[in-house]
Amino acid sequence: MRFSGASRQQDGSNVREAEGSERERVRYAWRLLSVVCLASLMSGINVSSLNIALPAIVAGLDAGPVGASWILLSFQLTHVTLLIFFGRLADVFGRRTMYLTGVGLFTAASLLAGAAPDVGLLIACRVLQAAGAAMLMTNSAALVTAAFPRRMLGQGLGIYMASFSLAQMLGPTVGGLVTTEWGWRWTLLLNVPIGIVCLLWGLRVMERVPRSGEPLRLDPAGNLLVVLGLGGLLVALSQGGSGDWLHPLVVAGAIAFLVAVPVFLLVEKRVAAPVVDVRLFSEPVVGIGVLAGFLGTMSRFAVVLLMGLYFQAVQGDTPSEAGLKVLPIAIASIVSAPGAGLVLRWVRARTVAVVASTVSLAGLVLLLAVIDVDTPYPLLITAVVVIGLGSGAFVPANSTAMLQDVRPDRLGITNAVRLMAQSCGVTISTALSLMLIGLPLPPDLRAHVLEGSLSRVSPDALDGLITGFRWTFGLMAVMSVLCVLASLVGRQAGRGVPGPRAAVTDLEE
Known part of the structure; x- marks a missing residue:
């Protein structure tokens, strides 16, 4: 009987320990989700707000039609090129490291972009912003998935996806109000305090995860061909907006696109990753x-x-x-x-x-x-x-x-x-x-x-x-x-x- 009583006590202790561990895991998951959603709101609102702020930016920096186009296109081209690349880096070097690096890079690039004296420097800062945003995007869902217990995963992912929808809804309105009241630079500078809070909170909350130990497998040729092909098409379209379809940049961009696409398809059939x-x-x-x-x-x-x-x-x-x-x-x-x-x-x-x-x-x-x-x-x-x-x-x-x-x-x-x-x-x-x-x-x-x-x-x-x-x-x-x-x-x-x-x-x- 004593043995049976001791066994029941041990079982009860194990159950309480498991329940305590589960509660702690859930608390951690919600804290991590708060970091991910804050970063999602920051980057999402910034992207959608510039759709409304673009005319004020063009007027403020005296940008021509081509430069104006690349204020948006530089971000999008960089983002699409680096998404899978950073996903593979995160598998090797750790998602926490990659994610917090992305928050820091996006924040610093926003500060520089808000102070940019001309359209060329603004476009360069937008490239850096896009690199940071790609680090966030490629790791967010994986971090949430790893943190939440399976029975609560749908709830966690649902809230994370809702943050994108909220950013999409708020972005144009926030961008319009901020641009009208304070000027277009503040649509970028507002990211700085939000990014700092997100970075500090992330450093405190996010657990260090051991590296996978897997070998780093990249496809540099494929990434380069994406840049050449898609970038060439964008150059041709943006320069073609001037009406001069025989401009050297239009011709060069079109040739780069037409050559890069079939070569890309051939290369992708032969590489391991x-x-x-x-x-x-x-x-x-x-x-x-x-x-x-x-x-x-x-x-x-x-x-x-x-x-x-x-x-x-x-x-x-x-x-x-x-x-x-x-x-x-x-x-x-x-x-x-x-x-x-x-x-x-x-x-x-x-x-x-x-x-x-x-x-x-x-x-x-x-x-x-x-x-x-x-x-x-x-x-x-x-x-x-x-x-x-x-x-x-x-x-x-x-x-x-x-x-x-x-x-x-x-x-x-x-x-x-x-x-x-x-x-x-x-x-x-x-x-x-x-x-x-x-x-x-x-x-x-x-x-x-x-x-x-x-x-x-x-x-x-x-x-x-x-x-x-x-x-x-x-x-x-x-x-x-x-x-x-x-x-x-x-x-x-x-x-x-x-x-x-x-x-x-x-x-x-």
């Missing part, structure tokens, strides 16, 4: 899902940027007014994303992706039909809210449709390819949009579009600018049609393939 595992595209569900995601991003990402420019350059609004006017786009996207998540419990993801992409297409067609110099705000906002509703639902639906059929051992690399394709879509969409809107105007007026001052400088030129907006939204509508078609093909390709991770009920048969 490719930037993009091109063998994934031999699986129809994955290949079509990546294509649909790329086309969807191409057709919708630049809407906030374009509408911010429209309200300032055409209707003469201040940055704060423009920021408030585009706010419903983000709200619509935030509302529809979790709504789509609920629908996915009962309806096939591919069906939801088709419907969502069709809704976005309807919004783009409506916007193309109504946009003019004096279009009433309710008409414009109806169109862009419809776009936002479709866009918010499409991303989770298309991602689920693609990833649920992937073998667990290939899930990580497939998701990395998905993110890279979407990032490429973001970058190319921005470059095309900034090029097209100014093409119908005389060269001496194009800079005033990106300054947001065309309505004051030359009201007679506004009809030409509206033509540029129509060209741009027309191209986006074409991309959206292709996205719908890709989603339909993906729906057919996925029939009868339940996949090892499928968790939705098939109601379409």
